[in-house]
Amino acid sequence: MSILTPKSLFIVLLSLCLAIIIGCIYSPNSSVKTNASATSRFGIPIDCTLGKNYFIMHYVDRDPSSQVVDFGCGRQTYDGHSGVDFAISDWQVMTKGVPVLAADSGKVLRVRDGVADRLVSQQGDKEAVTNTECGNGVVIEHEGGWETQYCHLRRGSLAVKPGMQVEKGTVLGMVGSSGLASFPHVHLTVRYRGQTIDPFVGINAADGCQIKRDPLWDRPLAYVPTGLIQAGFADRPPNEKELWQGNFVSNRLSNRIQALIFWVHAYGVQQGDRESFWLTAPDGQTVIEKENSLKKPYRSWVSYVGKRNSEQSPFSAGLWRGKYQLWRGEGLIFEVERELELS
């Protein structure tokens, strides 16, 4: 009965593949029982339904002075940042709902809900969230002296209460932008016996970045300090806050717009990085080709090229294409292409 014919082997392999795919699409509560050891225990706190649509915007700051350094010896953090920011591209995605997941099984200690979602960008916004910097949050106590804290959840989305037992992968609420948040994300802080721990490094680690690491994640989690947040088209130059709001994600516009802007929103760009833009008209002609070298590093970076509409050369209807590449030395960091229908 246990002999595998080629056909049954195929079915077994197919179901295995499906199980792996479904396992990613739907992060279930079917966690393996974790033990109290420090290593390999925590899952990522954000559902991978949207797959590649989340990214790590900020790591833990490992420099005790006013300088900053992340575990990869980069600067994708800010002074005193105590956790890891798992971010999504914009407010529109946040409104659709991206679940925040318990990183391990445990007991819910504290919960807060009711704090408004906003994109903090001015001093006045910061003052408005004094004492509620974490926004809507959850604290979970795990076996062996561990604690995890999740911040900035969407108002009204919290799905757990103090005293509840949760499993690894239990939905705690939805990714939001409540408290001191300038973009939609979930901030995860890990503590061991009251001490904040960088989950990419583990316990017993010295300050700085040239150190032995014993990460706490239950899977390999790459260090990606630079990447794409989103790219698209607009009818005027966008600012960063508008891009976090998701204002310019439509791939259709009227050909009577005053200007056509191809924009890119990236994170972790460095001084000396080079960017290349191409904008191609429906007839295949490249109407813009531009290169730019970055004078400064930016944790969040908005860049664009554009063209005005005019009577002499009006925008033609059809499919416009934008292409962007970011280079560091000889290495291509990422490239992105977007299409826009003008009609």
Ligand SMILES: [Zn+2]
């Ligand atoms: Zn954070």
